[in-house]
Amino acid sequence: MEGTKPVNKKLAAALSGGAVLVLALSGCSSDEKDNKELDAWAKKVCATVPAQQAKITAAYDALEKVAKDGTPEDLQKTDSKAFQDLSEGFKARATALDAAGAPPGVEDGARKQQDAVTKLTVLSESYADLKKQVDALDTKDQGKFASGLDDVSERMKDVSKQYKSAVTALQSLEKGDVKQAVAKQEGCKKASPSAPAADS
Numbered sequence: 001m002e003g004t005k006p007v008n009k010k011l012a013a014a015l016s017g018g019a020v021l022v023l024a025l026s027g028c029s030s031d032e033k034d035n036k037e038l039d040a041w042a043k044k045v046c047a048t049v050p051a052q053q054a055k056i057t058a059a060y061d062a063l064e065k066v067a068k069d070g071t072p073e074d075l076q077k078t079d080s081k082a083f084q085d086l087s088e089g090f091k092a093r094a095t096a097l098d099a100a101g102a103p104p105g106v107e108d109g110a111r112k113q114q115d116a117v118t119k120l121t122v123l124s125e126s127y128a129d130l131k132k133q134v135d136a137l138d139t140k141d142q143g144k145f146a147s148g149l150d151d152v153s154e155r156m157k158d159v160s161k162q163y164k165s166a167v168t169a170l171q172s173l174e175k176g177d178v179k180q181a182v183a184k185q186e187g188c189k190k191a192s193p194s195a196p197a198a199d200s
Helices: 002-016 036-047 049-068 072-100 109-135 142-173 177-183 186-190
Strands: none
Touching: 036 049, 036 072, 036 177, 036 186, 049 072, 049 186, 072 109, 072 142, 109 142, 177 186
16 A cells, blocks of 8 residues: 555654654642641642553554554554544543642642643543544555545544643643652653654
8 A cells, every 4th residue: 555655654743843742830849748638639730641642552552553554444443443532532631630729828829730630631632632543544445545544644643732721731730849849759750751752
């Protein structure tokens, strides 16, 4: 299926812009302060993060692998499942953050928390749309498939921007006392791998 190879590379390049969402709410801090309410909030936020992160990481890995040299059928099947998993992973992260509420005692915490929830939700919905777009591709017609895949890679560029926006929102939420509280939580410590090198 040589005709799809250049398009696969385009898709791989687009995907590399949205490498793994290394949870901004993670890290180490030597200056630990006791704030029981904030610690309890951080525990809620971090409890389900390892499972979410594993799902998101595996999905990105699958997308990058198949984008380099997969048949149309492989690409469609893998992309569809990966986009579904990404949608569910980011939705779960938004839901957990929303359920935790605003970080107690943090200036502008409610606005920052809701901003992160909104951006993660938008990202989840975008991946759900990408799944629909991929599911509709015609794998029997190589020309149509390549053209459709090209549209997917273009859409991925927009999704990559949404991804970066979500990261920025999480980083804004994770400052000062919030960062210190989250740094104590095992769930967030486990979910802070290095992002894989982007392969474009």
